[in-house]
Amino acid sequence: MKRSLILLISLPILLFSQEKNKVDGNSGTTNWNEIKGQILGTVKTDTDNQVLEYATVSLKNTKTDKLIEGTITDKKGKFLFENIAIGEYKLTISFIGYENRVINITTTKSKPNYSDNNILISVNTKLLSEVTIEERKAIYETKIDKIVYNAENDLNDSENDATDVLRKAPLLSVDLDGNVTLRGSKNIKFLVNGKASSFFATDVATALQMIPADQIKTIEVITSPGAKYDGEGDAGIVNIITKKAIIDGYNATFNTMTGTKVTRSNFNLNIGKGKFGLSARAGMRGSWPGRIGTNEYTRLDWKSIQNGDTLNLNTLKQEGKSENYYQGYSGSINAFYNLNTFNSLNSSFVFGGKTSPNINENTAIYTHSTDSLLSYFSKYISDKTDRTLNMEWTTDFTKKFADNEERELTLAFQLGGDINDGNTNIEETK
Incomplete structure (x- = not known):
């Protein structure tokens, strides 16, 4: 019994050894491709x-x-x-x-x-x-007394004027009519390059439309005005900083855009030589087609309907149509002369205006079922055109100090005014 057990255990080991030698023997040739x-x-x-x-x-x-x-x-x-x-x-x-x-x-x-x-x-x-390394500021910067929106780093083709740029500035809200609020309040003081402008004294929405979006460098929203600002603008101050072209030579650009809501064109000219620089800009914008609206109103005699008399109804039918258009224009001439590193003289003349034709037509027809003398027809047409023109001339001398970059002295002279005109034609037929 002991001899049989040894034989059974040894047999698998022997077979395994023979099979292994067989495999190794077949792989004895070297494959150079591997x-x-x-x-x-x-x-x-x-x-x-x-x-x-x-x-x-x-x-x-x-x-x-x-x-x-x-x-x-x-x-x-x-x-x-x-x-x-x-x-x-x-x-x-x-x-x-x-x-x-x-x-x-x-x-x-x-x-x-x-x-x-x-x-x-x-x-x-x-x-x-050919490589130029350009450092760009962050789109939004938070400082001690203000929040800065670097608009020049976030500009796109859909922005036409300052109204569109302010819609992207923090803490500000702009409605469809161009009215601006700061944290819910309209009591805002607007500055352009740190200076008050007479354009914002009468119509803020129109003044913002006069500043092209591609001319804006930054928007400063000042929520805690310092001592250098007066008491106007309880909600805060919005300071619009425009670009200042520094060139040696000249360049000119022209661009235009036409759409279903607005059409605009702008021309810019910049001339620079050494310490002297001159820039001129002209632009126009308009809505064509304008905003067109219609309305209809019909009133039936409810008592006749309640009595079942649908043939003898007194009816009043009113129809209305309104057309509103807008054409605006603006321009500026700016000249500066750098006396030296710390002293500069700047003078600018800015103008802008708009023409707004509005046509309203209303028709009323009243039909009396039994008495024609009580029936009537009336038609009212109002053709109104508003015209505004704003002008402003500013000259200032600025002195900076070598020991403090934040410190500067400015002597400024400003003269501005506006012209408002319009006419209304009313035609009524009965």
């Missing part, structure tokens, strides 16, 4: 021989131009591709501001690995000469 190697290297700059981190390295098959693998260099400038079959490859190293470096590599059965610890790439001088 030989794998490594491709590694170190990327450096040719100017100072410093290692280059985060350079892009790609490996392509030369015959098929197929991408095999890609990677980036580590902080020591090294890269590594593993398990690469023998063959012909194209190694490409690229980095922003540098010329691409291409290396042709061939690995063989005897040399399946490739290594180069001194791969140099050159600076692309042409590309660097």
Whole structure:
């Protein structure tokens, strides 16, 4: 019994050993197509021989131009591709501001690995000469006494004038008619470049429409006015800072836009030479077609209907139609002269106006079922046109101080006025 047990245990072990030898014997021939190697290297700059981190390295098959693998260099400038079959490859190293470096590599059965610890790439001088680094401020900035909206960094084509820009400023709300509120209050003082403007004394909505959106640099919403501001504007102050073109030479631009709600065109001219600068702007805007509205009203004699007499009804029918149009224009001429680094003289003349035709037509027809003498017809037509023109001339001298950039002295002279005119024609027929 003991001898049989030993035989049963030994038999599987013997069979397993024979099978293993059989498999190993069939794999005795080497398959060269399965030989794998490594491709590694170190990327450096040719100017100072410093290692280059985060350079892009790609490996392509030369015959098929197929991408095999890609990677980036580590902080020591090294890269590594593993398990690469023998063959012909194209190694490409690229980095922003540098010329691409291409290396042709061939690995063989005897040399399946490739290594180069001194791969140099050159600076692309042409590309660097075209690169301009521009620092942009954040769109919104919070300061001690105000919140600043940097509109020049957030401008798009849908914005026409200052009204559209203020809709994106913090704490401000603007309704469809252009009325501005600060935290629910309309008691706001408006400034342009830190100075009061007579344009805002009568009609704020019209004054905002006179300032093109692309001329606005920043909007300052001042909720805690300091001592340099007077007591006007209990809710706060809105200071509109416009762009100041600094050029040596001249440039001119013209743009126009036509849409279903508004049509506008603007022309800008800037001339600068040394310490002197001159800028001129002209623009027009209008609504075409205008806002057109209609209404209808019909009243029936309810007592006749209650009595079942639907044939003898007294009826009143009213129809109305209104047409509102808007045409506006604005322009400015500004000249400045920098006496030196700390003293400057500036003078500007600004004008703007609008024409608003409004046509209203109402018709009323009353029909009496039994007595024609009580029936009547009336038609009322009102043709009203409002015209406004605002003008303002400002000249100021500004002195800055070398020991304090926030400190400045300004002497300003301002003269402004407005003209309001209009006519109304009424025609009534009975």
